[in-house]
């Protein structure tokens with residue numbers, strides 16, 4: 001009788017403690033989980049497609065992306081390196097995107113060439129509204145896998161990294 | 165307290181509070197009621213007087229009355245744990261000072277750093293000292309861990325204290341990582357970008373964990389505020405609590421090991437029943453080991469139980485003097501560094517420009533080096549998690565009781581390989597890498613970031 005009462009209490013404490021733990025975890029998560037992004041997401045007009053000359057990259061700081069025209073194909077590439085998130089600058093002399101952090105290189109179309117990034121540069125959805133190109137930064141697709149070589153070109157000249 | 169030992173007790177009235185100061189004509193304020201209400205006992209250079217110094221002071225109480233004489237030797241522990249504690253204290257003091265001038269918002273943080281440099285008396289010095297003490301603390305904690313390993317001091321009964329030590333290392337790294345963001349300059353922004361994106365490679369939970377850490381999808385106000393709260397509240401309290409347990413157990417486990425000590429006397433300290441000590445059996449009670457509560461046992465037995473009676477010395481003044489000297493030396497070093505070198509402050513954080521090269525602080529740069537070669541899941545998650553798991557499991561896996569190097573060849577070889585690898589990667593990453601993570605030797609151009 002006594003023993004079973006003790007056991008009941010012991011189990012009760014354990015269950016009670018467990019419940020408290022769950023409640024504490026749940027409330028903490030509700031408190032700490034990130035609020036929905038209020039940042040620069042949404043549609044950004046970047047002008048007429050004709051403005052983007054063949055084989056160029058144009059940077060749009062407010063949306064943190066590049067608009068590229070690689071042999072007639074236009075893409076909006078996220079500036080964020082798929083590896084660890086550094087901003088990937090375009091190197092005019094080599095005609096490639098070269099990440100300063102761990103040296104990943106991408107071709108003008110954002111396809112992976114070399115370095116530790118697990119894939120090519122991510123792309124934002126592009127559409128045409130009233131003759132203008134519109135980039136929707138809330139709609140992102142992962143960049144092409146390693147091995148994609150549709151837009152590959154040999155480097156135009158020396159790479160930007162390592163000269164400074 | 166009944167003194168049963170044969171040694172003659174010092175005259176009681178020398179130590180007991182004197183209610184009526186002898187009227188010698190001049191004011192003897194040390195005999196005043198007020199003084200005696202603060203310091204209950206005069207300093208007497210007798211064994212009992214020395215013991216009372218420790219007993220009657222809450223801070224000195226951390227120390228036992230007597231310590232094994234070997235603890236006085238500097239090469240014994242190189243005082244690394246103590247130095248780390250001193251550095252933590254320096255960081256607390258300078259950190260609180262910085263808090264008076266710092267607001268964790270993306271619009272003001274950077275300006276506060278500049279104002280500290282130009283507009284606040286000794287502001288730059290305090291910031292420098294905080295920064296260099298933080299770097300030193302990481303270094304000292306790591307070297308402390310290595311020292312404990314090579315001494316074999318993680319073995320029974322100290323296994324759990326080693327685990328606590330690994331926790332202290334993790335918290336120290338957390339301190340540095342969260343503190344690194346606070347100045348909100350280019351160094352901060354991109355080091356933390358790289359560091360937090362690593363978390364997103366954790367299988368399944370990665371993205372959620374990362375968003376939880378930075379409070380959104382991009383590093384911004386929420387991140388700064390979270391890191392600040394961690395840095396000035398959560399981590400200091402966690403570190404203080406763990407440190408307390410750590411130091412408490414160092415004492416309970418009879419301080420560091422002697423050669424061939426593991427598994428012998430020290431085991432007694434880990435026997436079930438915390439707060440209970442088992443005095444070594446003496447001829448008088450050999451057949452019946454006594455177990456007494458700490459609070460009621462007489463002083464001689466307390467010290468005797470923790471250490472063989474013959475090789476102990478009084479903490480006050482022997483160990484204390486050494487600690488004061490080491491603490492002063494540590495303060496002198498960080499002050500010297502603070503006067504000589506300014507803490508870096510780059511341009512204000514700019515999400516549309518990554519500086520070249522974007523390096524992590526030195527203690528993470530070995531990881532960054534790995535990341536430039538291997539898959540992020542391997543280099544960024546599995547390797548560091550593996551290192552921590554190996555460290556945590558070490559005392560339970562390595563069951564060899566020996567502490568001498570020649571009888572622990574396997575453990576020492578493996579640990580040394582790990583250490584050398586980490587040091588090599590760190591040196592390459594910190595000194596031999598430039599823009600685009602290209603190999604550039606430091607004699608051409610140094611890209612070291614502190």
Ligand code: HEM
Pocket residue numbers: 252255256257258259260262263266291292294295297298299301336339340341342343344345346347395396397400507
């Ligand atoms: C083990 C302890 C600590 C470590 C390793 C540490 C590390 C750091 C680091 C690396 C920074 C960036 C420093 C800089 O850029 O100058 C920093 C900044 C800061 N820390 Fe700490 N810290 C520690 C303890 C504390 C404590 C206890 C407080 C306050 C209670 C504190 C308050 C601050 C503040 C306000 C800043 C921003 C000012 C600044 O960047 O100079 N820290 N800390």
Ligand code: FES
Pocket residue numbers: 081082083084085086099100101102103104115116117
């Ligand atoms: S973040 Fe671009 S290569 Fe690592």
